[in-house]
Amino acid sequence: MEAPQESNQIQSSFKETETPQPFTDLENQRNHELEEVEVIFNYSKRAQWLRAAVLGANDGLLSTASLIMGVGAVRQDPKTMILSGIAGLIGGACSMAIGEFVSVYSQYDTELAQLKRETRSASELEEKKKRLPSPLQAAIASAFAFSVGAVIPLFGAVFVKDYVARVGVVIGLASLGLIGFGWLGAVLGHAPVVRSSLRVLLGGWLAIGITYGLTKAIGSTGL
Numbered sequence: 001m002e003a004p005q006e007s008n009q010i011q012s013s014f015k016e017t018e019t020p021q022p023f024t025d026l027e028n029q030r031n032h033e034l035e036e037v038e039v040i041f042n043y044s045k046r047a048q049w050l051r052a053a054v055l056g057a058n059d060g061l062l063s064t065a066s067l068i069m070g071v072g073a074v075r076q077d078p079k080t081m082i083l084s085g086i087a088g089l090i091g092g093a094c095s096m097a098i099g100e101f102v103s104v105y106s107q108y109d110t111e112l113a114q115l116k117r118e119t120r121s122a123s124e125l126e127e128k129k130k131r132l133p134s135p136l137q138a139a140i141a142s143a144f145a146f147s148v149g150a151v152i153p154l155f156g157a158v159f160v161k162d163y164v165a166r167v168g169v170v171i172g173l174a175s176l177g178l179i180g181f182g183w184l185g186a187v188l189g190h191a192p193v194v195r196s197s198l199r200v201l202l203g204g205w206l207a208i209g210i211t212y213g214l215t216k217a218i219g220s221t222g223l
Contacts, residue, residue, distance in 0.1 A: 051189060053142075053145040054145075054188065056141075056145030058181040058185070058200065060096075060148065060149030061149035062178070064088045064092070064150035064152075066208050067084050068088075068154070069167070069211060070211040071084040072163070072167060072170075072212075073212045073213075073215045073219060082154070088150065089151070093143040096146045097140065100142035102135075104134070104139070105135040107133060108133060108135055112132060115129070115132075152176075152177040153170045156174075157169075157170055174204060174208065175205070182197035182201060183196070
């Protein structure tokens with residue numbers, strides 16, 4: 001008569017060990033969902049950084065090309081056009097770096113104050129501080145992106161001696177760069193590629209044309 005009792009005890013203990021399984025599966029599912037959310041967040045954060053870099057490079061290209069063409073409207077010698085492009089590259093890169101540093105540092109201070117209010121332990125605070133944006137990295141990235149874009153039209157002014165050919169090369173390189181940055185920005189932002197590229201190209205042509213025309217008009221007054 002003892003054998004059935006032992007069998008019942010074994011079956012009941014086996015059932016007891018099986019009952020936590022649904023809770024374990026649910027916990028694993030939640031952990032998997034949290035990991036997916038974290039991966040999506042990381043990709044979203046990277047896409048924002050890439051898009052900001054593309055915009056910075058586009059700004060550098062357009063600013064430098066407009067400056068070279070504006071100065072070239074009144075001074076046709078290559079040295080003046082090249083020096084104006086170099087000055088635009090240096091000044092624009094410094095301006096972008098300082099502006100990005102101040103902006104990201106303000107964001108850093110705000111998020112750090114929020115973490116201090118929500119975090120109880122110092123070790124947890126230090127761990128979360130590592131995830132905050134770095135103002136120095138943002139400044140360097142912004143200056144580098146601007147410089148990459150500014151170098152494109154500057155090459156056209158450096159290697160071509162004839163004025164008419166130099167203007168054509170600068171406009172051609174700037175146009176190719178604008179199309180490329182417009183395409184890349186559209187891909188990162190999931191926007192229509194052709195429409196976005198044309199919008200960036202036409203906007204760039206408009207900025208270069210206005211700069212050239214107004215500088216030419218002001219220069220013709222004898223100032």
